[in-house]
Amino acid sequence: MSLDTSKDNVIEVSGLYKHFDQVTAINGLDFTARRGVTTALLGGNGAGKTTTIAMLLGLLLPSSGNIRILGEDMLKHRHRLLHRMNFSSPYVDLPQRLTVRQNLTVFGHLYRLPALKQRIAKLAEDLNLSQLLDRPYGKLSAGQKTRVSLAKSLINEPEVLLLDEPTASLDPDTADAIRTHLEQYQQRTGASILLASHNMTEVERMCSDVIMLRAGKVVDTGSPDALLARYGRTSMEEVFIDIARDRAPQ
Numbered sequence: 495m496s497l498d499t500s501k502d503n504v505i506e507v508s509g510l511y512k513h514f515d516q517v518t519a520i521n522g523l524d525f526t527a528r529r530g531v532t533t534a535l536l537g538g539n540g541a542g543k544t545t546t547i548a549m550l551l552g553l554l555l556p557s558s559g560n561i562r563i564l565g566e567d568m569l570k571h572r573h574r575l576l577h578r579m580n581f582s583s584p585y586v587d588l589p590q591r592l593t594v595r596q597n598l599t600v601f602g603h604l605y606r607l608p609a610l611k612q613r614i615a616k617l618a619e620d621l622n623l624s625q626l627l628d629r630p631y632g633k634l635s636a637g638q639k640t641r642v643s644l645a646k647s648l649i650n651e652p653e654v655l656l657l658d659e660p661t662a663s664l665d666p667d668t669a670d671a672i673r674t675h676l677e678q679y680q681q682r683t684g685a686s687i688l689l690a691s692h693n694m695t696e697v698e699r700m701c702s703d704v705i706m707l708r709a710g711k712v713v714d715t716g717s718p719d720a721l722l723a724r725y726g727r728t729s730m731e732e733v734f735i736d737i738a739r740d741r742a743p744q
């Protein structure tokens with residue numbers, strides 16, 4: 495009898511391709527991400543992380559291949575699934591002239607959330623945004639915008655959270671507070687997180703599984719501990735460099 499693993503996997507990607515004119519950004523991608531844990535999506539610049547996340551959200555259409563999220567076909571049931579998902583990305587800006595509160599209110603209405611005022615107040619408190627709520631989003635610093643983007647990504651209490659470099663522009667103290675908040679959110683809700691990051695300390699701290707991409711394909715996977723053992727290294731930074739440079743495990 496074969497085991498049915500689909501219930502444990504929150505994201506299932508198979509045979510995925512994305513071509514932009516002459517560029518093949520995603521070149522036959524297959525991976526799964528487990529429910530209730532944080533999975534790192536790693537790779538050097540241009541490896542295909544952002545393109546993958548955009549396809550998982552239905553913001554970009556694949557050239558071919560399949561994406562299943564929470565057991566459903568993303569391409570067929572995008573609208574139903576998007577209510578159960580959210581994302582944060584430095585590449586997607588929010589309306590500049592609206593205040594932080596107005597921005598979060600617009601997103602809250604999109605998800606038809608009840609008790610939105612209280613929800614925004616709680617998120618602002620958790621993410622240290624209370625002082626910024628009535629300032630225009632466009633006038634905030636890069637790190638402040640990142641925190642607003644994270645608040646937006648949590649507003650509907652998503653079951654699946656896609657985070658593209660969530661702490662890239664944050665100072666070490668704020669980044670640590672954000673990681674703690676995400677860990678607590680995951681413990682409270684059982685959410686699954688896919689995290690694209692260049693910060694290997696963050697990966698070691700937060701991720702149970704790692705998917706390593708190069709040129710739009712998976713080149714290695716495993717838990718951080720398994721990868722450290724396989725490559726004979728003491729840090730994920732060293733493992734990352736080995737894989738990115740196509741060095742075989744020692």
Ligand SMILES: Nc1ncnc2c1ncn2[C@@H]1O[C@H](COP(=O)(O)OP(=O)(O)OP(=O)(O)O)[C@@H](O)[C@H]1O
Nearest residue numbers: 514517518519537538539540541542543544545546
């Ligand atoms: N709209 C586009 N048109 C043409 N090529 C694109 C487009 N978007 C991405 N690409 C190309 O696809 C490849 C993957 O890019 P992607 O942004 O997904 O990489 P990434 O892993 O997120 O990189 P980084 O770590 O630099 O953010 C790159 O070669 C990039 O130049």
